[in-house]
Amino acid sequence: MSAIDVKGFYTTLLERFETSKRAAYVYGDERYSYGEMFEAMTRLNGLLSTRRKKRVAVYSDKCFEAYAAIFAIVLSDNCWVPINPDLPPERAAAMAELAEIDLILTDRPLPEAMVALGIECASLPTLAREGEAVSFTDCHQDSSSFLADDLAYIMFTSGSTGTPKGVPMTHVNYINFIKTALDILPFRQGEEVFADYHDFGFDISIVYLFCAPFVEGAFAPGCTEQERLMPLSHIRSNGVTVLSSVPSLLSRIRMLKKDGVPDIPLQILFMCGEPFRLDLLDYAFRKMDAAHIYNFYGLTETGVENFHHKCTPSDVERFENQGYVPIGKPLPGNGIHFTEDDELMLSGCQLTPGYLGGVEAQRFQEIDGTRWYATGDKVVEQEGFYFCKGRLDNQVKISGYRVELMDIEAHLRLIEGIDEAVCFLVDAGGRQFIAAAYVGASEVSPVDCKATLKDKLPSYMAPAILWKLDALPLNKSGKVDRPTLKRQYETKQGAP
Amino acid sequence: MTRDDALAVVFEALERVNTDLPPDLHLIKSIETELLGENAAIDSLGLFILLSAIEEQLAEKFGITGVLGDDDISATESPLRSVGTLVDHIIEASG
Numbered sequence: 001m002s003a004i005d006v007k008g009f010y011t012t013l014l015e016r017f018e019t020s021k022r023a024a025y026v027y028g029d030e031r032y033s034y035g036e037m038f039e040a041m042t043r044l045n046g047l048l049s050t051r052r053k054k055r056v057a058v059y060s061d062k063c064f065e066a067y068a069a070i071f072a073i074v075l076s077d078n079c080w081v082p083i084n085p086d087l088p089p090e091r092a093a094a095m096a097e098l099a100e101i102d103l104i105l106t107d108r109p110l111p112e113a114m115v116a117l118g119i120e121c122a123s124l125p126t127l128a129r130e131g132e133a134v135s136f137t138d139c140h141q142d143s144s145s146f147l148a149d150d151l152a153y154i155m156f157t158s159g160s161t162g163t164p165k166g167v168p169m170t171h172v173n174y175i176n177f178i179k180t181a182l183d184i185l186p187f188r189q190g191e192e193v194f195a196d197y198h199d200f201g202f203d204i205s206i207v208y209l210f211c212a213p214f215v216e217g218a219f220a221p222g223c224t225e226q227e228r229l230m231p232l233s234h235i236r237s238n239g240v241t242v243l244s245s246v247p248s249l250l251s252r253i254r255m256l257k258k259d260g261v262p263d264i265p266l267q268i269l270f271m272c273g274e275p276f277r278l279d280l281l282d283y284a285f286r287k288m289d290a291a292h293i294y295n296f297y298g299l300t301e302t303g304v305e306n307f308h309h310k311c312t313p314s315d316v317e318r319f320e321n322q323g324y325v326p327i328g329k330p331l332p333g334n335g336i337h338f339t340e341d342d343e344l345m346l347s348g349c350q351l352t353p354g355y356l357g358g359v360e361a362q363r364f365q366e367i368d369g370t371r372w373y374a375t376g377d378k379v380v381e382q383e384g385f386y387f388c389k390g391r392l393d394n395q396v397k398i399s400g401y402r403v404e405l406m407d408i409e410a411h412l413r414l415i416e417g418i419d420e421a422v423c424f425l426v427d428a429g430g431r432q433f434i435a436a437a438y439v440g441a442s443e444v445s446p447v448d449c450k451a452t453l454k455d456k457l458p459s460y461m462a463p464a465i466l467w468k469l470d471a472l473p474l475n476k477s478g479k480v481d482r483p484t485l486k487r488q489y490e491t492k493q494g495a496p
Numbered sequence: 497m498t499r500d501d502a503l504a505v506v507f508e509a510l511e512r513v514n515t516d517l518p519p520d521l522h523l524i525k526s527i528e529t530e531l532l533g534e535n536a537a538i539d540s541l542g543l544f545i546l547l548s549a550i551e552e553q554l555a556e557k558f559g560i561t562g563v564l565g566d567d568d569i570s571a572t573e574s575p576l577r578s579v580g581t582l583v584d585h586i587i588e589a590s591g
Contacts, residue, residue, distance in 0.1 A: 229544050252541065255516075256548050429516025431541070447535050464539070465520045493519050 004179070004349065006171040007146045014075055014136055016213045017041065022190050023218040025064045026238050032064050034216065040068035041075065043131035044105070047122055048076040049139065053150055054102035057081040058124070059092070059114075061107060062196065062221040065128040069105050070200070070209060075136050079151040079168075082200035088455045089113040091164065098166045098356050099154050148172045149353070155203050155300050158395070158403045158461070159359070162410030166356030173303040176333045176349050178210045184308065184331075185211070185268060186292055187242070192217035192267070195240040197228045197249070202400060203300045204273060207244045217242065230256065235264050244270035246400035250280045251430045253288070260287025272296040272305060273400030275388065276325040282316045297327035297388055300402070301363075301373055303350025306334045307386060319385075326385035337372060343392050344379040345372040394482070396425055398432060398460050408434065408461050415452050417442035422472055423463060424486045426493075435465035437485055443468055467492075497558060502586040503527075505557065506579055509549035513542060527580035543576065554586070563589045 017024075020034035048056065056073045058080065060066045073080040081099045083092050089111035096104070097117055104110065105124040139145050152171045156164040194208040194217050212219055220238040222228040230252060234240070243249075243266055250271075253261065260283070269290040276295045284290050298305030309328025319326060330336050335347035347370050354364060365372050378389040394405045405423040412421035421438040438444070450462045467489060475481040507525045514522045523529055523537050523546075530536050531543055538546065547564045554560040563586055564576075575585035 225540055226544065229541055230548075255545065426518045426520075428518045428521075431516070433518055433521065435518075435520075451534060465518065467520075 004148065004172045004175050006148050006175060007140075009171075009175050009179070010075060010146050011140060013071075013210075013213055014140065016216060017071065017075075020190075020213075020216045022216040024213075025067060026193065026218045026220050027223060028237065030064070034213075037064070037068050037071070039133070040065060040128040041072040042133040042135060043129070044069055044072035044124075044127050045076050045134045045136060046132035047103070047127060048072055048078055049134045049136075051102060052077045052139070052145070053079065055079045055081050055099050055151070055154065057083050057096055057099070057101045057104045057119075058200070059083045059085050059104050059106040059108075059110070060124050061085065062200075062223055063107065063125075065107070065124050066200070067209075067219055068128055069124055071213070073105075074152055075139070077139050077142075077145040077150070080153040082153070082155065082205075084199050084201050084458075086199075087458055088453075090455050091457065093117060095156050095164055095166070098156075098164070146171060153206075154356070155201055157300050158401070158407040160394075160404045160406040160410075161359075162407055164407075165359060167300045167352050168354075168356060169303065169352060173350050173352060174206055174210070177298070177304045177306075177331065178206070178214075180331050180333070181207060181211055181305070182214055184310075185270070185294070187211065187215040187217070187268070190216040192241045193220050193239050194218065194242045195231065195235065195238075195244070196221040197231055197245055198400070202273075203304050204244055204246075204400065206304045207270060207272075208242065211242075232257070232261060232264065235266070239265055241265055241267040242270065243268070244272070246273040247271050247276045247280050248274060248399055248431070250284055250288075251277075254280065254283050255430070257287075260289075262287065262289045264288065266290045267292060269293045270296065271325075272298065274397050275390075278316050278319060278323060278325060281311055281325050282313075285311075285313045285316075295325045295327060297386075299346075299373075299375055301352045301355075302334070302346045302375070303352075306331055306346055306350065309385065319382075319387075322382065322387050324387060326382075327379070327388050328385055330386075335370065335372075337367070338379065339374075341392060342378045342380055342389070344375045344377050344388075346375060347372045396432070396434075398434065401458075401460060403434075403461055405434075408436070408457065408463065411453055411456050412436055412438065412449070412463070415444060415449060417444045420472060422480050422482065422485060424482060424489070426465060426489070433464040434461070435467060435489060436463035437467045437469050437472060437489065439469055439472060497560070497587055497590045499583065499587060501558070502583045502590075505550055505553045505586070506583055509546055509553060510579070512549045513538070513546045516545070517542070525579075527578065527583065529579045530577065531579065531582065532574060532577050547576070550582075550586070554590070558590070560590045 017038040024034040024037040025032040093113035104121045149170045154168045159165040194212045227234040293311040295309045296305040297307040307327040309326045333348045337345040376393045418438045418440040423436045426433045426435045473481040473484040
């Protein structure tokens with residue numbers, strides 16, 4: 001039996017929505033209270049209460065109703081599946097099909113590829129405004145509700161075959177982390193404003209989605225691309241105090257504001273998803289005046305975050321030899337083990353039951369009666385602190401998204417003129433760009449490539465650089481020699 | 497502000513942006529260079545950095561501010577479609 005009180009967690013969550021008088025959502029002049037969000041949730045529950053333990057997709061832009069829908073879904077004992085409407089329709093449809101969605105709540109007409117799936121669909125704005133209000137009480141009093149191993153949400157990661165992998169999370173899987181985060185982070189009850197600059201399908205969103213209501217904080221979404229790319233004015237105008245994001249956001253801020261931004265009201269800076277360089281930590285302490293800075297490490301498959309480090313200004317000197325902020329130490333409930341290659345293995349209550357469809361089952365290993373997940377990350381220890389040294393496979397991180405390069409390559413091979421393609425990353429200006437080397441009968445321009453891929457892959461996965469070769473370099477075992485390929489490209493570019 | 501002034505500001509900003517791009521992605525200093533849409537030679541973040549560099553130079557050299565501030569970088573009918581339309585917009589907006 002799990003030590004996590006799942007039902008108690010949801011009872012408290014529901015109470016916050018029912019009783020808090022604070023603002024729940026702020027965006028410019030738009031403000032909604034917890035009471036107003038709860039009212040929208042009960043209206044959505046009119047439809048949701050007719051089902052239990054079903055998978056419900058939210059296919060919508062960031063808006064007040066979308067937040068209400070997420071909470072209504074989990075509080076009605078259903079499973080939330082975020083699908084970003086900006087994704088290519090074919091990929092969104094593949095995700096909906098893989099997740100066996102029962103209902104789609106949407107703010108727009110569905111694209112043809114999703115209509116073809118024949119899934120029941122309802123208008124999110126209409127339901128949130130005009131639906132018949134139904135209380136969550138019956139569901140919460142039912143002893144069969146909120147069982148520890150029932151699914152709470154499903155997210156997707158890039159897969160090596162060209163199809164995204166579905167990662168189901170049970171209630172226990174993510175609640176263990178949320179409870180830890182609420183213990184560790186110095187939130188001020190009723191005073192925090194949580195920035196939301198990331199896709200709901202990126203599990204960094206779980207941090208603010210589920211911490212904010214417990215501390216009666218407000219959500220402040222970045223609704224335009226400009227706000228998400230460079231959110232300084234959004235932070236100021238909405239009074240953001242908690243920023244959960246990836247370090248490349250700090251890099252962008254520093255690029256424009258080298259002298260710093262001491263006038264922003266940040267209290268908590270929660271960094272994750274990418275290596276956190278010490279020069280960026282130094283900037284955050286000295287030029288952004290952030291009161292509390294944390295570095296977290298985790299994977300979608302292992303319940304959001306598994307390690308954490310509370311940063312101090314002295315880290316910049318102390319860990320200079322590593323160049324990066326440590327990922328720190330394991331959070332409660334997480335077991336760690338290392339292979340001979342320093343690959344981090346994780347165990348504990350936060351491990352997903354496994355990918356949808358049973359794919360890549362080899363990543364989950366039973367050792368001496370304990371179930372472990374092979375993270376694919378190389379992790380080393382220094383002075384009792386752990387450091388992530390990058391991937392041991394072909395996955396890469398682009399703006400915090402874990403991308404399987406073979407996913408892109410599988411789609412590139414379908415383009416006319418490309419017989420074989422291999423992707424790698426090119427570093428420049430503190431950013432990373434995806435390059436694809438290919439062999440084939442004809443020249444393919446990045447523009448044509450992007451146009452072909454736009455119905456199949458998210459835009460951040462489209463290669464920015466295409467490089468035609470007569471043949472790809474091979475290693476002794478006859479496989480494509482990726483390190484050599486990258487070196488050849490750098491030589492071509494005149495890089496050191 | 498003359499067209500040559502505006503063009504010089506934009507070209508200098510392009511040079512600055514190029515220092516942060518891999519050589520294969522360097523932007524061509526031409527009024528034909530497309531900045532928005534399917535054939536854009538730059539991504540959203542790059543465009544944002546370019547506009548910031550232009551704003552900075554307009555303020556430094558000509559004391560002009562707020563010329564580009566409210567434009568939505570994702571709008572398809574934006575004056576930011578190409579280097580040429582951007583130069584026209586700067587001349588018009590700076591009076």
